[in-house]
Amino acid sequence: MLVSTKGRYALRVMVDLAEHQAAGRIPLKEIAARQGISEKYLENILATLVRANMLSGMRGKGGGYVLTRPPEQYTVGEILRLTEGSLAPVACLDGDCKGCSRSDECPTLDVWKNLDKLINDYLDGVTLDTLVAPNEGYDYVI
Amino acid sequence: MLVSTKGRYALRVMVDLAEHQAAGRIPLKEIAARQGISEKYLENILATLVRANMLSGMRGKGGGYVLTRPPEQYTVGEILRLTEGSLAPVACLDGDCKGCSRSDECPTLDVWKNLDKLINDYLDGVTLDTLVAPNEGYDYVI
DNA sequence: ACTAAAGCCTAGTAATGCAATAGGAAATAG
């Protein structure tokens, strides 16, 4: 599985926050309820996003989470790479595995490289704003 | 990780067999030595390929493995789907998970579907013969 | 027939990573 629940949840949460941008800071409790995700598990995920400055978190009464940039400035690729650690389709291409000893002669390496590029290019081409449902995020009007 | 060692090894082995096609049946021992894979582990992988009729195995002296079709009739996609079980990038798209309860409203589902198609289409477009090193498989000449 | 070479089959195991939980400390608004 290329993308685990952590990455999937992260993406859904980011879309959720984009849709409810106008409401200001949203507490974790609210997101968890809306998305049907355990509050405790969601804490982990949001902490990762905050540490990377993709979200701003604020504690205390009236606190909560908010996007740090406009939705069109987030790509799905960066969100997933952050939360998953890597989107490499095979271990051969994963950072610390500095290429196996056979990489010089490996006839399959190009397949993995092409696949890796395909995946990353596609996901880097999808921005958060394109995932926000039309006419949502405006529920504060009326 | 989309593709584990099982799938990676399987692909390398299939290429190996394509390259040594002319030599007739190749015993597991030989493949394992050439590819640097444990014989016992390789047994598992080859058994899977044989059961799916991608390879023919024959026991006894002079036995070994051989491709059942010409290399250009294998796609990387089918080899990997067989050995990995599935190439779905997320659990949401995996067979038995008959779509989560939120699939109707899920804003991210299209991303996963597009990604899934991208991956499978690419891998189904690569055939085994394109991975065989040029001028290999002809080592029996001279 | 016997033997060596090979594949086939069923388990088992160690290690890893995923998904989720637990409990409390620190900050903030009213």
Next chain:
DNA sequence: CTATTTCCTATTGCATTACTAGGCTTTAGT
């Protein structure tokens, strides 16, 4: 001062992956 809310560190249960073990069956050659 208190209720609310994020932040932080660990731990647990579970599933999967990667690999190993041991024995059975088939085949070719002598």
